[in-house]
Amino acid sequence: MSAGIQLDDVCCDFGSFRAVDHATVDIKPGEFFSFLGPSGCGKTTILRMISGFIEPTSGVIRIGGQDVKGKRPNQRPTALIFQNLALFPLMPIWENIAFGLEMRGVDKAARRAKAEELLRLVDLPGAADKMVSQLSGGQKQRVAIARALAVEPSVMLLDEPLSALDLKLRQHMRAELRAIQKRTGVTFIYITHDQGEALAMSDRVGVMSQGRIQQIADPREIYNNPVNGFVASFVGENNIIDGTAGPAAGGLAGFDTALGGLRARISPEALGRPVKLYVRPEHTILTEAPGPENAVPVTVTEVSFEGAFISVLTQTETGKVLAAEIRNDGSATVPAIGAKLYASFSAERAALLPDATVRG
Amino acid sequence: MLRRYGSGLTLLICLLVAFWLLMLVIVPNITLFEQSFRPYLPVTEIGGPRDVYSLDNFLKVFNGDTQITLFGRSFAIPVHVLTFALTILYSILVTLICFALAYPLAYYMAKIVNPKTLPTLLLLLFIPLWVSEVLRAFAWWIILALKGPLNSLLLFTGVIDKPVRWIVDYNGVVIGLVYTYVLFMLFPIYNAVQSLDTNQIEAAEDLGAPWWKIHLKIVMPHAKPGIASGAVMVFMLSAGSLLVPSILGSTTSQWFTQTIDQWFKDALDWNTASAYALLLLILCTVFVSLAMWLFKVKLSDIAK
Incomplete structure (x- = not known):
């Protein structure tokens, strides 16, 4: 059939x-x-x-x-x-x-x-x-x-x-x-x-x-x-950060950026190629104190309450916009605009991916 | 219209349209209609006691029988009725041939040809129309002549071994009429087919339809209004053509318009000629209405 x-x-x-x-x-x-x-x-x-x-x-x-x-x-x-x-x-x-x-x-x-x-x-x-x-x-x-x-x-x-x-x-x-x-x-x-x-x-x-x-x-x-970057950004939202990857170890690699040194997953295929860091807004956490890894100081610029989640736009000191989504579990606090916070994400949740248009 | 053109120009346009309708359409037709019921009389007797309305002129079609053989049996039939019947019959044939030629070409132009080459194709189709109808009919007369180019070509290529007399019976008339009016069939069908969503053709093919069923079930039903208006035009124009039957007719062909023409010019009996002309108009209209009813075509479909 x-x-x-x-x-x-x-x-x-x-x-x-x-x-x-x-x-x-x-x-x-x-x-x-x-x-x-x-x-x-x-x-x-x-x-x-x-x-x-x-x-x-x-x-x-x-x-x-x-x-x-x-x-x-x-x-x-x-x-x-x-x-x-x-x-x-x-x-x-x-x-x-x-x-x-x-x-x-x-x-x-x-x-x-x-x-x-x-x-x-x-x-x-x-x-x-x-x-x-x-x-x-x-x-x-x-x-x-x-x-x-x-x-x-x-x-x-x-x-x-x-x-x-x-x-x-x-x-x-x-x-x-x-x-x-x-x-x-x-x-x-x-x-x-x-x-x-x-x-x-x-x-x-x-x-x-x-x-x-x-x-x-x-x-x-x-x-x-x-x-790759195309798939990441076509399917779902991403914060995309430019930088240069350092040597990889255990599937993770350091990533030098204008925001400081970050760490993220890297796949064997991406090694040695120009990459960018992709991290989804829902994996980006906003805290008052710096998080354990990949913490970037930011200022809240825009907050929109969507019901099931709260969508927050922040700006880093370099002017880079980072989006974060806070799941509304009923007790989530809505950050105030202008609040100085730290955006952070786990290195396991962020990926270093080659550029969108991979050809050849 | 008043706002766009101003009162002066609007009045002029309206007057011109009114003049065209009244003086060139309505008055001549009413005159024809009125004349057709009056007898043909010497000038001195016009308006006299014998000048009364009657149907005598119309009944003249039943005068003078001729013998025809149909299915092995011999019939007596009034000669003008026979002429009329043959005119209708051959006009139908012309319409059918036009459809057979125009439909594939229209489909090709609407759905298959590269849009870039379409203007060239249209131009090629239009160029012959720049030449007068008389010249084109004569051109066919020359082509079809016994020692004309068609016979020469066929003899040269060995298709035939002695010249064929092409213009016998109604052959020349049918060829000439098809050539003259085929575009009147082509363009309505082209317009209709063009408006068909190509996805429907593909959907039918995807569902397993062979090409001829796609045409029968999808394309032709969609193009029916175009086919109908093309058929009506070709039929009416053919039945009403005088020029082509006069030039491309043979000794054994007689078109009903030629009979009318003879009443006008040879008999100088304008009254009977008017009656015959009216008869042709009425009978053709009835015939077309009948055909439209038979094929379930509405007048509003054709007007589109």
Whole structure:
């Protein structure tokens, strides 16, 4: 039923522009895999290559172990959900859903029955005879999912299908999509520029930039251990501090900065390369007395109370802005603007990472 | 409009439009309509006791039978009714050929061609329109002539071994009309196909549709208003064309407009000519309305 997908050193050029640059990834059957990246990073090109609308310039794509080179989209066991959904406005809902079955020569009664069944699956019973224009954004979304599921694809490809929905609906549909994927067991490949979406739904995430896959890992790993500055700053917030790394020992290295000597984790790959220090605001602690390590004297410049947490902006003596987030456990004190405090972070929580644009 | 152009210019524009509508459209048509019910009389008798309204002019289409053979059986049919029927039939044929030529080209222009080369393509399509219709019809007459370039080419390449007489029956008329009016089919379809979201074509393909089903189920239904308005235009223009049948007609072809023309110019019977012209207008309109009803096309679709 569900199939795995391998991209083996796939490149795709449009003229002199390289849209996808040596992409290699192994997506397992039944996995919910997201490609995450800013617009123009090549993620949609990857999706269109898997679905068959674009042929890779070089490299091999395998679906369920089969090389799909030269196969048209209608010969591949994939179903694509378009960003604008591309529902057929001249057909009623049930014909939209049953379109793929009609193309496979299924008779009308069976098509109708299957459409009704899928409408129940996506929680839209009774919409069969409506027209597309009569549905709301979220309902159209469900119809698009049902239409793709109707052909019983081994792989579902989703091209930012939630981007047109409002925030509440989007969060609801996230859970829905995840549930449908679990229920059907179909491999989902999901394209998004929304890190929240990718982290919340996926088994694994591939972060992309400038045509290259920067990191492939599960959401926790992506967030906690980004491999480079691009991944760190694209996924979540960071305080980024410039400086020069000293010799490493036991996975930690000293880091000379304008703020003084700091210490942070360094991975073997980053050794000897120009690096910056990345530390997340929620790992940055504000205290009255200097913390045990990596303490920088700061002045509070801005405080905003967000409910679950308190977001604080501070400035160091050199003018560098450091952000900190204090979790609101019910008794957290809100720092006063102008207060002289120390920002500190544990060396285990900070990482020395090579620059964002790693190429070559 | 008043604010933009001022009262003087606005008045002028309104007057010009009113003049155009009244003097060039309404008055001639009313005259035609009125004339068609009156008998053809010597000048001295016009306005006299015999000058009364009747349907006699219209009923003349039923005068004078001719024999035709259809499915092995012989029929007697009034000669002008036959002419009218053949005019409609061949106009339908012209419309169908125009559609068959225009649809693939329109699809190619709207969805496949590189947008950069589209202006060149449009220019190439438009250039022939810079030449007068008379000249183009004559050009086809020369091309299709027995010793013309088409036969020379086909003889030279060995496709045929003796010259073919192309302008027999309605062949020349159909070729000429297709050539003259194919763009009236092309552009409405092009506009309609262009407005189709390409994702829908891709979605259909992704769901397993072969190319011809994509056209049948997705592209053509979307382009239906364009196809309909193109078909109506080509049909009406073809049925109403006088020039092309006059130049590219053969000894055995007669277009209904030619019959009208003969009533006007040869018989000098303007009353019967008016009646025939009115008949052509009414019957073509009825026919088009019928076809639109049959294909479930609304007038508002075409107006888009």
